[in-house]
Amino acid sequence: xxxxxxxxxxxxxxxxxxxxxxxxxxxxxxxxxxxxxxxxxxxxxxxxxxxxxxxxxxxxxxxxxxxxxxxxxxxxxxxxxxxxxxxxxxxxxxxxxxxxxxxxxxxxxxxxxxxxxxxxxxxxxxxxxxxxxxxxxxxxxxxxxxxxxxxxxxxxxxxxxxxxxxxxxxx
Numbered sequence: 001x002x003x004x005x006x007x008x009x010x011x012x013x014x015x016x017x018x019x020x021x022x023x024x025x026x027x028x029x030x031x032x033x034x035x036x037x038x039x040x041x042x043x044x045x046x047x048x049x050x051x052x053x054x055x056x057x058x059x060x061x062x063x064x065x066x067x068x069x070x071x072x073x074x075x076x077x078x079x080x081x082x083x084x085x086x087x088x089x090x091x092x093x094x095x096x097x098x099x100x101x102x103x104x105x106x107x108x109x110x111x112x113x114x115x116x117x118x119x120x121x122x123x124x125x126x127x128x129x130x131x132x133x134x135x136x137x138x139x140x141x142x143x144x145x146x147x148x149x150x151x152x153x154x155x156x157x158x159x160x161x162x163x164x165x166x167x168x169x170x171x
Contacts, residue, residue, distance in 0.1 A: 013079045014080060017077050019087050022094035023094075025072055029092065034066070035118065037121070040119060041152035041158070042156075044063065055108075055112075060111055060115070069092070071111065073098075074097070074098050082098055084096060084098060084099065086114040093118045109154070114146075116145065120142070
C-alpha cells in the first residue's frame with residue numbers, strides 16, 4: 001500500500017533499518033512466543049479485558065510483549081517511512097510502528113492492524129508486511145482481513161463502523 005506520491009523504492013531505507021531493528025529485538029526477547037495457530041481477535045480481546053475495561057494502546061502493547069511479540073516504535077527512521085510493519089524473523093513476529101501521532105487511537109489502530117496480520121497467519125518466515133499508509137478501503141484481501149481483525153480487537157465487532165457528522169469532543 002503506497003500513497004500516490006510515494007514509490008516503493010522510497011521506503012526501502014526505512015524498511016531495511018526497521019527489519020534490522022526487528023531482528024535484534026527478536027534475538028534479544030527472552031519471553032517465549034505464546035501464540036497458537038487457533039488464536040483469533042476475540043480470544044486476544046477477551047484475554048486483554050481480563051485486566052482492563054477496554055482495549056487501548058497500553059493494554060494491547062502489554063499483551064503483545066507478554067505473548068512474546070516485541071513491539072518497537074521507530075518514528076525517526078530515515079527517508080519516507082511506513083506507518084507500520086510486521087516482520088517474522090525465525091518463528092517470532094516483531095511489530096514496528098513508525099508513525100508518530102499525538103492521538104493514541106491512531107497508534108492503537110496501527111498496532112492492532114499489524115497484530116491482525118500476525119493472527120491471520122499472513123507471515124512466512126523472514127517476511128515483512130509493510131503498511132505505508134492506512135487505507136480505509138483497501139483492495140488487497142490481506143489488508144481487508146487485517147483491518148477487520150484490528151476493528152474486532154478494539155471494539156469486539158469486526159463490522160463496527162463509526163459514522164460521525166463531526167468530531168466528538170470529550171463532554
